[in-house]
Amino acid sequence: MTSLTQPLRRAVMLVALLNLAYFGVEFTVALKIGSVSLLADSVDFLEDAAVNLLIFAALGWSGRRRAQVGMALAAILLIPALAFLWAVWRKFAAPAAPEALSLTLTGLGALGINLICAFTLARFREHSGSLTRAAFLSARNDALANVAIIGAGIATAFTHSLWPDLIVGLGIALMNLDAAREVWTAARSEHVAAKEGAA
Numbered sequence: 001m002t003s004l005t006q007p008l009r010r011a012v013m014l015v016a017l018l019n020l021a022y023f024g025v026e027f028t029v030a031l032k033i034g035s036v037s038l039l040a041d042s043v044d045f046l047e048d049a050a051v052n053l054l055i056f057a058a059l060g061w062s063g064r065r066r067a068q069v070g071m072a073l074a075a076i077l078l079i080p081a082l083a084f085l086w087a088v089w090r091k092f093a094a095p096a097a098p099e100a101l102s103l104t105l106t107g108l109g110a111l112g113i114n115l116i117c118a119f120t121l122a123r124f125r126e127h128s129g130s131l132t133r134a135a136f137l138s139a140r141n142d143a144l145a146n147v148a149i150i151g152a153g154i155a156t157a158f159t160h161s162l163w164p165d166l167i168v169g170l171g172i173a174l175m176n177l178d179a180a181r182e183v184w185t186a187a188r189s190e191h192v193a194a195k196e197g198a199a
Contacts, residue, residue, distance in 0.1 A: 008124045009056055012135060015117045016052035019045045022113045029106045035098035036087040036162075036169040037149050038106055041142070043083035044172065045110070047076055048117070048138045055135055063190060070187030073134040077180035081173040088166065097162045104153030111146035118143050133186050137179045145172045 023045035030038035051073050058069045118139035125136035148168045155164035 005059055008132065009059055011120050011124060012052040012055045012059075012132075015120055015135065015139065016049045016056065018113050018117060019049040019052065022110060023049060026106055026110055029102055033099040033102045034091070034094075034096055035103050035106075035165055036084065036091050037145075037152055037165045037172060038098070038103065039087045040080050040084040040169045040172045041107075041110060041145055041149060044080040044138070044142055044145070044176065045113075047079045048135070048142065050076060051134050051138060055132065063193070064195065067187045067190035070134060070183055070190065074180045074184035074187060077134070077138070077176050077183060080176045084169050084173040087169065091162060091166065095162055097156050097160050098165050100153050100157035102153075103156060103165065104150050107146050107149030107153055111143060111150065114139055114142040114146055134179075134183045137182060141175045141179055145175060148172075 023042050026038055026042035026045060029035070030042050054069060054073060058066055061069070118136070121132065121136045121139055124132045145168070148171055152164035152168040155161075
């Protein structure tokens with residue numbers, strides 16, 4: 001293990017617990033006010049908790065094993081996109097704009113959590129390859145998504161339309177697809193390098 005391994009393990013465990021706690025908050029609010037963007041983002045919090053718990057477990061493994069976990073994490077990053085599709089289907093079955101103030105305040109809370117997570121992981125983003133890359137990209141993307149959720153809440157307050165919420169939900173899904181692609185590419189490169197090193 002390198003000198004950074006133990007601090008990284010503590011960091012990813014903290015990030016996992018923060019994500020798990022706010023998943024419960026955001027998921028509850030999303031269901032209560034009927035918000036597609038909050039629902040997609042809450043599932044993203046759950047996914048981030050799982051990613052960081054997997055990283056915590058995998059840090060002592062070989063480069064090849066870490067690369068395999070990285071490829072699995074790339075698949076996990078697709079979960080919010082699937083949650084978004086399910087939420088959109090429900091939204092069109094019963095169209096209604098979410099409550100703007102709750103949407104905005106919950107987005108602000110999520111932004112605070114994700115900024116803490118992103119800064120916690122920033123110093124480790126090049127450590128352990130695709131594993132910490134997955135965690136850092138998730139936290140960074142989530143912070144950007146939360147700014148968009150806050151904007152959607154403000155727009156909803158003025159327009160009383162469901163579209164700002166839907167559009168932001170789509171953006172969250174697309175960001176996670178791009179993050180999954182980046183993590184998969186990095187993990188595949190590590191896997192090939194590990195195989196060549198073992199040859």
